[in-house]
Amino acid sequence: MELLDAVVIGAGQAGLSAAYHLRRRGMEDVVVLDAEDGPGGAWRHRWDSLTMATVNGIRELPDAPALGVGGDVPANIAVPDYFAEFEARTGLAIRRPVRVTRVEDDPAGAGQRQGPLLVRAVGADGRALPVLRTRAVLNATGTWTRPFVPAVPGAAEFRGRQLHTAEYVAADEFAGQRVAVVGGGISALGHLQEIAEVGETRWYTRREPIFREAEFTEEAGREAVAGVWDAVREGRPVGSVVSHTGLLWTRALRRAARRGILDRRPMFTRIVPGGVIEADGTRTPVDAILWATGFRHELRHLRPLGLTGPLGGIAMDGTAAAVDPRIHLVGQGPGASTIGANRAGRAAVNRLVSDLEAGLGASLDRELVRA
Known part of the structure; x- marks a missing residue:
């Protein structure tokens, strides 16, 4: 079975950013999987009255122009069109609709969270697709598929x-x-x-x-991001953006x-x-x-890897899971905003390339020879 450099799961802002930077760094053996029928990620499902004038800011994709649309255009049209143009211009080949069901260790690998990973997925008809074998996973699945409703008696x-x-x-x-x-x-x-x-x-x-009276200052922004980083480093569940801003x-x-x-x-x-x-x-x-009670991160397919810690979250070292550097959570924590998603995509790729060139790459190269 071919060993890929990376599998990117999700083709929203964070996933597209990660895929773009992987290619820019010369990593060609990459597959991008997306559960949607077409470009746009969760923006495809926003309600019609949510226009570009009312969204909470959309950052341009890496090395791409800003969205040049009027404020009265529905976000569920403008953003998917923008993503589609980016995919076409960059030549990113997205496999869709593909829903990842499970990421697990290759049983033939070295174990100890050092060997290759297996990515299992299903297509639109629910049938299993060929298993992918990869050095690393950049997870950018977002939250839209996991709406949260609190339990209330009655x-x-x-x-x-x-x-x-x-x-x-x-x-x-x-x-x-x-x-x-x-x-x-x-x-x-x-x-x-x-x-x-x-x-x-x-x-x-x-x-x-x-409520705050004025736009975020640079200092206030740094403080908010620092609070989120503290949570993800310690492995605590991360609250909503509004809870920090x-x-x-x-x-x-x-x-x-x-x-x-x-x-x-x-x-x-x-x-x-x-x-x-x-x-x-x-x-x-x-x-x-x-x-209107928010969402939870869609990470159920990562459960076989045992990433969740005793505090209920996944402790992170930068974009990587602290206990498993093969897994990068792109668009989570400080990367949940559109600005943060772009940065997280680039940071994840830089870290991954560095790891592959160092110990992680050496262990995986041994696995490739063994295979």
């Missing part, structure tokens, strides 16, 4: 509609309804403002949201606040068939619950 009893941000299409679906929006991030604020135009909204969060107090949010749309309530304690039980015991009728 959820199964609710007679109305429950949905996650990942399923949100448009505010018109909630015309004339009473909607509980749960979550303290940018998506929740966007949903509140949109749905308030056609129905009634109630906003719930576990903790009081933190706060929410920018924009003109639109000020207008929403004046209209009472941002009157936040503590998280309800129970869901009942016709509504929710507030923290103070009050029963509030609602027709729908929209969970």
Whole structure:
């Protein structure tokens, strides 16, 4: 079986950046796998009302021009088109749709997290594809496929509609309804403002949201990134970007606040068939619950490698898993933003090339000879 230099899993911003830098460093034996039907990553699934004027910033891909589109263009059109142009211009060959199901040690290898890895995947029809054997994996699977909904007593009893941000299409679906929006991030604020135009909204969060008056300064940005790095180095689960940066107090949010749309309530304690039980015991009728409660990193295919530590996260040394330098988590931690994703892709490749030229490469070369 051929031994690849690297397999990149995911072709969003981080995956494309990693694939581009691998080629730039002369690594040709590389395969890029993507679960989507076409370019764009998770942006393909964003709701239509999320335009380029309302997204939280899109950084250009490496050595590529910025997105030259108007603010009124839906992000689910502009970003996939931009990614498609990048793939075509750079000649990156993406295998899709391919869903990776398992990454594991090659049983014929040296063990001790030094030998080759096997990557198992399925195609669109669910059938297993030929197994790939690789020196390293650059994982850039993102979070979109793992929406998180907190467990609340009584959820199964609710007679109305429950949905996650990942399923949100448009505010018109909630015309004339009473909607509980749960979550303290940018998506929740966007949903509140949109749905308030056609129905009634109630906003719930576990903790009081933190708003900031001005754009991030360079110093504040460094502090936020440092906090995230501390978490990933120690192997603690990384919170949302907003948990480190706060929410920018924009003109639109000020207008929403004046209209009472941002009157936040503590998280309800129970869901009942016709509504929710507030923290103070009050029963509030609602027709729908929209969970804008974020996502978890899609890393289930890496479980066979035993990367998760006692604190519940994967300790990282730069972009590499601290316990297994063959695995790079690109677009996680500080690399979760579009700016960080580009940097993480480049950093992961630089580290990988260095490791392959040093001890990791030597051990894998011995495996190749043995094979």
